Amino acid sequence: MSKQVTIKQIAQYAGVSEATVSRVLNQPELVSKQTIQKVKDGMDELQYRPSALAQSMRNHTTKTIGVVISNVLNPFFTTLVRGIEDAATKRGYSVIVCNTDENPDKEQRYINMLVDHQADGIILASTGNHANYHSMVNDMPLVFIDRMPQGKDANLYDTVLVDNEKGSFNAVDALIKQGATRVNAIVSPVATTGTERLNGFRKALTAHDFPIREQDIALDDYLGQHTAELALNLIQTNQCDALFCGNNVILMNVLKVLKEWQIGDMKLAVFDDQPWFDFVQYPIISVDQPAYLIGTKAFITLMDRLANPDRPVTHDIVRTKLVIR
Amino acid sequence: MSKQVTIKQIAQYAGVSEATVSRVLNQPELVSKQTIQKVKDGMDELQYRPSALAQSMRNHTTKTIGVVISNVLNPFFTTLVRGIEDAATKRGYSVIVCNTDENPDKEQRYINMLVDHQADGIILASTGNHANYHSMVNDMPLVFIDRMPQGKDANLYDTVLVDNEKGSFNAVDALIKQGATRVNAIVSPVATTGTERLNGFRKALTAHDFPIREQDIALDDYLGQHTAELALNLIQTNQCDALFCGNNVILMNVLKVLKEWQIGDMKLAVFDDQPWFDFVQYPIISVDQPAYLIGTKAFITLMDRLANPDRPVTHDIVRTKLVIR
DNA sequence: CTTGTATATGAAATCGATTTCATAAAGGCG
DNA sequence: CGCCTTTATGAAATCGATTTCATATACAAG
Known part of the structure; x- marks a missing residue:
């Protein structure tokens, strides 16, 4: 990799402190017009892009969510994932998709991985063999889709299911x-x-x-x-x-x-x-089944939970439609 | 979120420095048996998991790759993505899937997002309207799949295509x-x-x-x-x-x-x-088309490139099979 | 002319790891 | 017993941002 352009270099270029550069991005109302201009010129000139990694580190939010399903090859899940991704993209979130193949071990490993990456939340079609989700995810918001969660603290989580x-x-x-x-x-x-x-x-x-x-x-x-x-x-x-x-x-x-x-x-x-x-x-x-809708609903539910961690648990049941040929 | 368990707390628990805890994870041969035991006990006790974020920050590698395609709903791409994901998982990589819907603007935005997140590389079925990939990704490895890259520096990149x-x-x-x-x-x-x-x-x-x-x-x-x-x-x-x-x-x-x-x-x-x-x-x-194979090949090509950034560009063409019914 | 209040900015701490460099203790050898 | 080499460990810098706290300047009011 060629060396990344950091906030430091912008600060140097504009002759200001890193704090000021950061403020130009986050609270420009605190910075004078001329300084803003100098800093923005520097950003353009050096093609600066803030490191999402460093931001996540500081802000404790990664703008990333995990989606754990059995298999994207199943078109039901494909559509569902697309629904999630579209909704997520609109809100500036990235999606990491994980295929469990109905294997509880894989599910466990993926959830751990998402916890390690500090995903902001997980949308989960669980194989259902985990007794205690809460201890696995350590307070990370979870939305269950397609399948009812099993286990003792299953009723603690939001769900989007079909009848x-x-x-x-x-x-x-x-x-x-x-x-x-x-x-x-x-x-x-x-x-x-x-x-x-x-x-x-x-x-x-x-x-x-x-x-x-x-x-x-x-x-x-x-x-x-x-x-x-x-x-x-x-x-x-x-x-x-x-x-x-x-x-x-x-x-x-x-x-x-x-x-x-x-x-x-x-x-x-x-x-x-x-x-x-x-x-x-x-x-x-x-x-x-309205797979796409389930996806968007699940994402919105997750966002709501993120915005308001203490609001009561919701259980959404979407309608199916009979198709007769 | 409940407060995360950090290396600091493990250090405290075990009565050693953070450096030592880190070494237990990365170079245990430098640490005495007893200390290792103490530290591991602490990790178990407090259920410690290292922050992938902090590691990425330090190590300049996120163990994440981006996959940019037109649409997962197209079963060709679904299969391809599954091929990538399986290969990636085996090597400890996570995959972020991006749907461009053949929209060059969306493609651009997604690539920017992946650069911001410091993905280790991108596998790309490009809409083909970008003149200069290199300036977009700033030396990040790129593997083109399905479609030939267009533009002036197109020949700089590895490809996995079909005939x-x-x-x-x-x-x-x-x-x-x-x-x-x-x-x-x-x-x-x-x-x-x-x-x-x-x-x-x-x-x-x-x-x-x-x-x-x-x-x-x-x-x-x-x-x-x-x-x-x-x-x-x-x-x-x-x-x-x-x-x-x-x-x-x-x-x-x-x-x-x-x-x-x-x-x-x-x-x-x-x-x-x-x-x-x-x-x-x-x-x-x-x-x-061997979509799954294209996926795994693309991932392997990306890994090879990562391991050896200066090796010559490869152009892989996979075989198709005629199915007559 | 002094005092007080905005306004604009910077120094330093912080997020959670890793790594370099220095140092202390332990062991080997003449 | 003194010197040198291993072995084990810690302090501090670093990755790239954000935020708190302090400070300097400008301007208004008394």
């Missing part, structure tokens, strides 16, 4: 109204979302006086390794005519199976909507 | 071999990729003794606003039976038009492959 149960209920309900006679489900057991979506599934069956058979439900580990066999098993042994998929990754894997086995007749529903669902030969019913 | 021309050639060639008689193209004029892909398109036509008609080519601004009309225009006025799309976003918009106008017969090829192409009713020919 998984209702969304799933509507999707399964729509499947049945379209004539499905036996609906099976594949959901992820990770975090709280899987359970809640399964609840919606069960309630929809019950509402239509369908029996709930445990063998009609498969739990997938979200990483997509075994989805194919699970799906195939449901389809072949249960002879189901409709499948409810707990997320878009699962649906993708189900589609692979259907294609490979040339199963043309299957009603499909899935939690989370993607644009390309429009182009698939099956008329996919989907629960559209 | 756009060859990939496009193969795709269009395959379309024609599948029986296409009039192939049209929609590409993005942004950056160098559009031009190169168009060159491949032209060469493939020529190779098959097809005439090159300028009205068969549409330039789309990548933001997808006008793709629909452009596509419709090509299809209706030119009566083409095959379309080459310059990227996955364009293809998505073309599919929308085809669906809306119920055009069932159209051969399609696209630069960049996505998993869901398998499930679309049209047998999409695609050019599979």
Whole structure:
């Protein structure tokens, strides 16, 4: 690196103290017009840019937040992250994105890293296996998204979630109204979302006086390794005519199976909507989550918390929209 | 925030100087066994974590890199970013992702921000409108990905690119071999990729003794606003039976038009492959770019440059793979 | 002409680490 | 026992900003 231009050099150039240069940037009303001009000339001339590092050091704020999710490759999270980044940029914040792959150890390490970097806050889709967030983050503000926080001090934190149960209920309900006679489900057991979506599934069956058979439900580990066999098993042994998929990754894997086995007749529903669902030969019913909105809301919640650390905890639940094709 | 635990408190706890505590972390071989033990006890007891900020300040390295792309929502870039993040994490680096939306001003602002934060380097898919990168980044290492850097000192930088021309050639060639008689193209004029892909398109036509008609080519601004009309225009006025799309976003918009106008017969090829192409009713020919690999390569290139600032510039070109459906 | 009040500026402390330089204690050797 | 080399440690400077406190000047009021 070529040597950085510091406040010292500007001070020298303008023949004033470093304090005065700093004031030109932060409290110009305390500085005389001529001095301001001299200092600004120096800044232009030497192309001065204040070191964000040094400022953070002094001010105890980094204007940086962390976003901890399972995987940016999942388009739901991608959109969410984009929502956060846009909101953050507008307010002068930078975003560090961390992929946990649903691995609690990775999550732990990333959180530590963010604490070390003194992020101003963290937006977190937690794998949910941590007993005590507070001791991990040492009073750093946390906003939980997508998944309900678990553990003893979970209720201390702001959340932005969706109504998984209702969304799933509507999707399964729509499947049945379209004539499905036996609906099976594949959901992820990770975090709280899987359970809640399964609840919606069960309630929809019950509402239509369908029996709930445990063998009609498969739990997938979200990483997509075994989805194919699970799906195939449901389809072949249960002879189901409709499948409810707990997320878009699962649906993708189900589609692979259907294609490979040339199963043309299957009603499909899935939690989370993607644009390309429009182009698939099956008329996919989907629960559209406002991922981008969740991102912006989470960021705003975080900012509010930062501005007012003692205000009461908020729990935001955003609406889903049923998409019928 | 509750007050942070600093090196000072550890020093106090262990009854040694701050220098010694620092040495326990960085050069333990200079410290006696007993002292190490005392200091480590203190660290455990007080849950000490060194401030990354203070370290960066002293060491002039932040262990942070910037990634500047047009949009994470584009799955090509998502995958690329994931490749970078995985490689970075392994080496203890954090990643700040910046979305330019192909807006040179935004790109400029983000680069400034990264310079202010003293990122150790930047991986950049540039919109290409900057004359002088060097003066912008002040000797910070830069690795260009996806797009060729433009401007006078463009040749000073490492690049990791794909062979756009060859990939496009193969795709269009395959379309024609599948029986296409009039192939049209929609590409993005942004950056160098559009031009190169168009060159491949032209060469493939020529190779098959097809005439090159300028009205068969549409330039789309990548933001997808006008793709629909452009596509419709090509299809209706030119009566083409095959379309080459310059990227996955364009293809998505073309599919929308085809669906809306119920055009069932159209051969399609696209630069960049996505998993869901398998499930679309049209047998999409695609050019599979190793996005994840580009990401890891770019990061490694950046690390190499950091380790050895004076080594000669490298230009890496990764292979694409034709996917025929 | 003295006293008091703005106005403008600088010296020095601070944020939390690392590193250089100096020094004290301990051990080796003649 | 005295001299020299290791070994272990601390004091202080440094990284690049901000902020407090003190001070110097200018000007108004008495």
